Amino acid sequence: MDYQFKAGSIPLLVSMPHVGTDIPDDVAAAMTPVAVDKQDTDWHLVRLYEFLGEMGASTLSARWSRYVIDLNRPPENTNLYPGQDTTGLCPVDTFHREPLYREGHTPNEAEVQRRLAAYWKPYHDQLRAELDRLLALHGRVVLWDAHSIASVVPRFFEGKLPDLNFGTADGKSCAPGLSDAIVSQALAQERYSVAVNGRFKGGHITRHYGQPANHVHAIQLEMCQSTYMDEKAPYGYREDRAGHVQGLLRQMTQAAAGWSRA
Numbered sequence: 001m002d003y004q005f006k007a008g009s010i011p012l013l014v015s016m017p018h019v020g021t022d023i024p025d026d027v028a029a030a031m032t033p034v035a036v037d038k039q040d041t042d043w044h045l046v047r048l049y050e051f052l053g054e055m056g057a058s059t060l061s062a063r064w065s066r067y068v069i070d071l072n073r074p075p076e077n078t079n080l081y082p083g084q085d086t087t088g089l090c091p092v093d094t095f096h097r098e099p100l101y102r103e104g105h106t107p108n109e110a111e112v113q114r115r116l117a118a119y120w121k122p123y124h125d126q127l128r129a130e131l132d133r134l135l136a137l138h139g140r141v142v143l144w145d146a147h148s149i150a151s152v153v154p155r156f157f158e159g160k161l162p163d164l165n166f167g168t169a170d171g172k173s174c175a176p177g178l179s180d181a182i183v184s185q186a187l188a189q190e191r192y193s194v195a196v197n198g199r200f201k202g203g204h205i206t207r208h209y210g211q212p213a214n215h216v217h218a219i220q221l222e223m224c225q226s227t228y229m230d231e232k233a234p235y236g237y238r239e240d241r242a243g244h245v246q247g248l249l250r251q252m253t254q255a256a257a258g259w260s261r262a
Helices: 033-037 109-138 176-187 204-209 239-261
Strands: 003-006 012-016 058-062 141-149 164-167 194-196 216-224
Touching: 003 109, 012 109, 012 239, 058 109, 109 141, 109 204, 141 204, 141 239, 164 176, 176 194, 176 216, 176 239, 204 216, 216 239
Parallel strands: 012 058, 012 141, 141 216, 164 194
Antiparallel strands: 003 058, 164 216
């Protein structure tokens, strides 16, 4: 199976496109040793969001590493942040500009198209099907795209990121009431810093599927990994940190589901 999926009963689908760690043998054979570390993975998010099952939310998480193909990039590989540095549909380097492929082995266009069909399309087909199912059941649905990243990545931004980075494509991917319901929960606490449509405005999943006019409302949360784990290898999960942010995540996802039901 190219992903892990669990159908829920409430109008909330949580997508985790960057948690995958598997790399097919034929792809791995062309890669450098640094790729094995998979340092740019959204580590431990499935564990962090484990409460979603008891909430009755649907969940979809990736199997394949983003180094194989990035499920949160458009299939035509357009830059989501024009004028800014970003990694592409089939990344050729890490967030620290370390090459992922041996010289002469970067994927050509035919290989990119093969990976789109084999690894990208199945995830998006399931995402679309579940949104349609929930929409038919409830009349309105929230798509929460869950991500995490190292708190300091000089290639993409200066200094340390805010702890919680919400993206709604500058308000285009969801109704204001939804973002207000979620962000108000984040702003009510003092432990974590918060940004809305700052460096992260939402990737392809948020922008493509978030269609408020069609009753599908999408929001992305990009969290600093320092809130729940060690940011250096072996990237250990930290119960002492995770417990705090997990409670807030539960409050915010409950607020999203409650808004969708209203």
